[in-house]
Amino acid sequence: MISANLSAIFYLVSGILFILALRGLSSPETSRQGNLFGILGMIIAITVTFLTVGNFSTSTIYVFIFLLIGGAIGAFIAFKIPMTAMPELVAGFHSLVGLAAVFVAISAFKNPEAFNLGVPGDIKLASLIEMSIGAAVGAITFSGSIIAFLKLRGIMSGSPITFTGQHIVNLLIGISIFVLIYFLCSSQSESFFWSMIAISFLIGVLLIIPIGGADMPVVISMLNSYSGWAAAGIGFTLENTALIITGALVGSSGAILSYIMCKGMNRSFFSVILGGFGGDSSVSKDKKKDQKPVKSGNAEDAAFLLKNASSVIIVPGYGMAVAQAQHALREMVDTLKKNDIKVSYAVHPVAGRMPGHMNVLLAEANVPYDEVFELDDINNDFANTDVAFVIGANDVTNPVAKTDPQSPIFGMPVLDVEKCKSVLFVKRSLSPGYAGVDNELFYRENTMMLFADAKKMTEDIVKNI
Amino acid sequence: MEIDPFIFRFSIFILAIFVGYYVVWSVTPSLHTPLMSVTNAISSVIIVGAIIAALAGSSENIFEISSIFGFLAIVLAAVNIFGGFLVTQRMLQMYKKKKKNK
Numbered sequence: 001m002i003s004a005n006l007s008a009i010f011y012l013v014s015g016i017l018f019i020l021a022l023r024g025l026s027s028p029e030t031s032r033q034g035n036l037f038g039i040l041g042m043i044i045a046i047t048v049t050f051l052t053v054g055n056f057s058t059s060t061i062y063v064f065i066f067l068l069i070g071g072a073i074g075a076f077i078a079f080k081i082p083m084t085a086m087p088e089l090v091a092g093f094h095s096l097v098g099l100a101a102v103f104v105a106i107s108a109f110k111n112p113e114a115f116n117l118g119v120p121g122d123i124k125l126a127s128l129i130e131m132s133i134g135a136a137v138g139a140i141t142f143s144g145s146i147i148a149f150l151k152l153r154g155i156m157s158g159s160p161i162t163f164t165g166q167h168i169v170n171l172l173i174g175i176s177i178f179v180l181i182y183f184l185c186s187s188q189s190e191s192f193f194w195s196m197i198a199i200s201f202l203i204g205v206l207l208i209i210p211i212g213g214a215d216m217p218v219v220i221s222m223l224n225s226y227s228g229w230a231a232a233g234i235g236f237t238l239e240n241t242a243l244i245i246t247g248a249l250v251g252s253s254g255a256i257l258s259y260i261m262c263k264g265m266n267r268s269f270f271s272v273i274l275g276g277f278g279g280d281s282s283v284s285k286d287k288k289k290d291q292k293p294v295k296s297g298n299a300e301d302a303a304f305l306l307k308n309a310s311s312v313i314i315v316p317g318y319g320m321a322v323a324q325a326q327h328a329l330r331e332m333v334d335t336l337k338k339n340d341i342k343v344s345y346a347v348h349p350v351a352g353r354m355p356g357h358m359n360v361l362l363a364e365a366n367v368p369y370d371e372v373f374e375l376d377d378i379n380n381d382f383a384n385t386d387v388a389f390v391i392g393a394n395d396v397t398n399p400v401a402k403t404d405p406q407s408p409i410f411g412m413p414v415l416d417v418e419k420c421k422s423v424l425f426v427k428r429s430l431s432p433g434y435a436g437v438d439n440e441l442f443y444r445e446n447t448m449m450l451f452a453d454a455k456k457m458t459e460d461i462v463k464n465i
Numbered sequence: 466m467e468i469d470p471f472i473f474r475f476s477i478f479i480l481a482i483f484v485g486y487y488v489v490w491s492v493t494p495s496l497h498t499p500l501m502s503v504t505n506a507i508s509s510v511i512i513v514g515a516i517i518a519a520l521a522g523s524s525e526n527i528f529e530i531s532s533i534f535g536f537l538a539i540v541l542a543a544v545n546i547f548g549g550f551l552v553t554q555r556m557l558q559m560y561k562k563k564k565k566n567k
Contacts, residue, residue, distance in 0.1 A: 070543025107518030111531030114521030356497030
């Protein structure tokens with residue numbers, strides 16, 4: 001048993017260790033050490049909690065058993081999960097944090113004495129508000145993340161689900177949460193507590209269904225942020241510094257990532273959240289039927305072009321993740337490097353389905369991270385490059401974003417792929433990308449389309465070099 | 466006049482948001498995926514609440530409603546803590562190998 005003051009100091013220490021864990025991520029060299037700080041912070045927080053409660057009864061054994069069950073499941077998932085499934089995994093983990101927040105709030109509501117919050121039926125007003133907010137945000141995080149998970153996993157279609165009056169319905173439900181919290185506080189009645197949680201689950205679902213597949217980077221970041229705010233809400237209820245600090249860190253981290261992702265698409269946060277983008281946008285569909293000529297080639301042609309280049313930039317996108325082509329790609333690059341060809345990679349901020357998605361896949365395929373460049377760092381190099389090899393990316397290379405103010409993607413920062421001497425575009429068909437916009441690049445003189453599965457095409461090119 | 470302890474906690478909260486803001490901007494974009502998985506792991510420090518709830522059950526009645534939810538929350542948070550930190554470590558390991566190859 002240790003005093004409340006001492007345990008508060010330890011919670012502060014673990015909060016600081018969590019800050020250092022995030023700080024470590026500023027460069028790959030310090031990142032592993034940062035992760036260890038995070039683990040240490042967690043061990044301190046858990047140990048201190050045991051010592052503070054100081055009641056080593058049979059319950060303690062059960063706590064350890066459940067801790068180990070959860071831990072074993074978590075460890076199993078962490079080792080088994082393929083890197084291409086990271087977006088789903090992160091969405092799934094967010095849902096667990098959300099649900100855990102709901103459960104802790106329920107425990108606190110049912111047994112407030114354990115947390116020094118008063119007695120059932122007479123919980124301190126501030127605590128009641130804090131735990132309601134924690135529970136509501138937690139519930140939204142949970143159900144929203146489940147929908148995001150189902151969409152990313154492909155169990156649910158990635159296309160937006162919309163209905164008339166959707167935003168009004170959502171708004172009314174949102175308001176009703178606050179009304180219920182108000183009644184809960186004035187009456188302390190359990191039924192308001194349960195209905196508030198139920199409605200929060202519902203709104204979580206409704207918020208995420210209208211958002212389409214390629215907007216998932218924003219959704220995941222946003223849910224990341226929510227899980228932080230839920231933790232902070234519970235932290236206020238429990239008067240726990242570690243939890244408050246962590247909640248604030250995670251909340252602002254998710255918010256910043258959402259902002260970076262929105263900026264990468266040149267769209268406002270609200271237009272993403274309101275959803276409906278990338279549905280069947282029929283506007284541009286008819287007028288482009290005039291069959292512009294397209295140059296298509298096969299693996300031999302591509303190999304010839306690549307072999308004779310002196311510099312190549314690879315532009316990966318979500319299609320590379322789907323086809324699991326990263327290893328084949330790396331093999332191709334190795335072969336090119338043996339022929340003294342300079343190769344680098346250009347990663348657009350919103351390539352893939354979550355922030356940093358492409359970087360992880362390339363890292364998995366042993367691509368050195370100093371060969372991978374962000375949009376701003378490499379965009380000027382396209383002009384002095386012989387071949388751009390676009391694999392699985394589409395909208396992020398579309399020159400229309402710079403030229404046509406009518407286009408829905410106008411103003412989005414794009415990679416200046418068209419400035420290369422020639423462009424190889426690996427894609428299954430000429431279909432437009434997520435934004436529903438035809439890619440002008442397909443019809444350029446210097447573009448050669450390679451119609452095939454990304455992985456198969458890359459392997460064929462390797463054989464032909 | 467005494468200051469409500471809530472205000473102190475609120476100050477910590479606001480300051481931590483600022484710390485988070487500056488720290489996260491300095492994270493290199495190529496590590497954004499590990500950032501998400503590690504924030505996931507650390508937000509599971511919510512497990513401290515779950516442990517308090519779970520230990521609150523009396524010795525005759527270990528499983529009452531509030532402690533059952535505590536135990537469930539422990540399982541969920543533990544999945545996240547172990548899963549989150551380990552998968553982050555696994556990812557960061559891949560980034561690390563690079564420099565040596567070169």
